[in-house]
Amino acid sequence: MDLFGQFSIDNASHFTVKLIIFLVSIGYVIFTLLMSRQIGLMNRVLNTPTEKLFGIISSLFILGGVVISVLTFLSLFG
Amino acid sequence: MHLPKTSRSASGSFVASPENVHFEQQYENESVYLLLRPHEITNVPWVISVFVLFLIPLIGSGVIISFFPAFFSSVSPFYAFVLFLFWNLIVLTYAFYRYIIWFFSVYLITNSRLVDIDFMGLFHKDYSETDVANVQDVTSKVSGPVQVMFNYGLVYVQTASEMTEIEFEDVPQPDVVTKIIGDLVREQGGLLQSKSQSGNIK
Numbered sequence: 509m510d511l512f513g514q515f516s517i518d519n520a521s522h523f524t525v526k527l528i529i530f531l532v533s534i535g536y537v538i539f540t541l542l543m544s545r546q547i548g549l550m551n552r553v554l555n556t557p558t559e560k561l562f563g564i565i566s567s568l569f570i571l572g573g574v575v576i577s578v579l580t581f582l583s584l585f586g
Numbered sequence: 587m588h589l590p591k592t593s594r595s596a597s598g599s600f601v602a603s604p605e606n607v608h609f610e611q612q613y614e615n616e617s618v619y620l621l622l623r624p625h626e627i628t629n630v631p632w633v634i635s636v637f638v639l640f641l642i643p644l645i646g647s648g649v650i651i652s653f654f655p656a657f658f659s660s661v662s663p664f665y666a667f668v669l670f671l672f673w674n675l676i677v678l679t680y681a682f683y684r685y686i687i688w689f690f691s692v693y694l695i696t697n698s699r700l701v702d703i704d705f706m707g708l709f710h711k712d713y714s715e716t717d718v719a720n721v722q723d724v725t726s727k728v729s730g731p732v733q734v735m736f737n738y739g740l741v742y743v744q745t746a747s748e749m750t751e752i753e754f755e756d757v758p759q760p761d762v763v764t765k766i767i768g769d770l771v772r773e774q775g776g777l778l779q780s781k782s783q784s785g786n787i788k
């Protein structure tokens with residue numbers, strides 16, 4: 509690898525990078541699911557009118573994570 | 587009970603008689619007089635870190651282009667775009683997470699109790715409370731230029747109960763909070779000494 513200009517990623521590295529990103533995106537989806545559940549519990553401890561708003565926002569994060577996971581999965585094996 | 591006039595929306599850091607706010611251990615005839623959170627200014631460090639995190643892909647791609655001009659030709663533009671979206675999604679999630687922790691970590695002053703609900707991260711909760719009748723001493727402390735400038739600080743309540751102290755950290759208008767607790771205790775015939783200190787103002 510020539511540091512000044514000739515850097516490129518071969519196919520094996522491509523696959524490894526994509527696999528890592530796919531695994532990270534799965535981890536992200538799990539985290540957002542846990543976060544959503546925990547926000548529900550927090551709302552039980554302190555009930556405020558923002559419950560629905562927080563629910564919608566955390567659902568959007570879960571949806572975003574799922575979309576990213578699907579895209580990285582398709583680029584890996586599609 | 588005389589309370590200062592504030593917005594009654596539950597999202598502030600100093601809310602008198604908040605609307606539609608209830609907590610898990612609330613009694614039927616108990617009403618929340620004051621809802622407190624750490625002052626909004628205490629959120630500035632993580633807000634700055636979020637902005638820096640948003641800038642990292644832009645700065646990073648500039649650095650990569652200048653040192654490895656051929657790098658992006660080996661990565662599909664679509665994949666780079668997905669990565670960029672994913673990064674921003676993670677940063678937004680981090681910002682939301684920090685906001686949620688701030689939002690749900692509250693101090694409540696009700697007609698009969700002082701309640702401290704602390705969330706340290708998503709998966710750790712601390713709950714402490716004391717009866718107003720048990721309050722023995724209330725001290726407020728404002729120290730440092732930022733706290734003096736934005737008028738927030740510590741309210742320290744010493745009690746005669748099993749849990750000997752309760753602390754309201756970084757709450758706005760600590761002198762007002764001290765007075766409200768003092769008035770509440772006197773209304774209920776409790777024994778109280780009330781003090782106020784300021785680090786920079788004499």
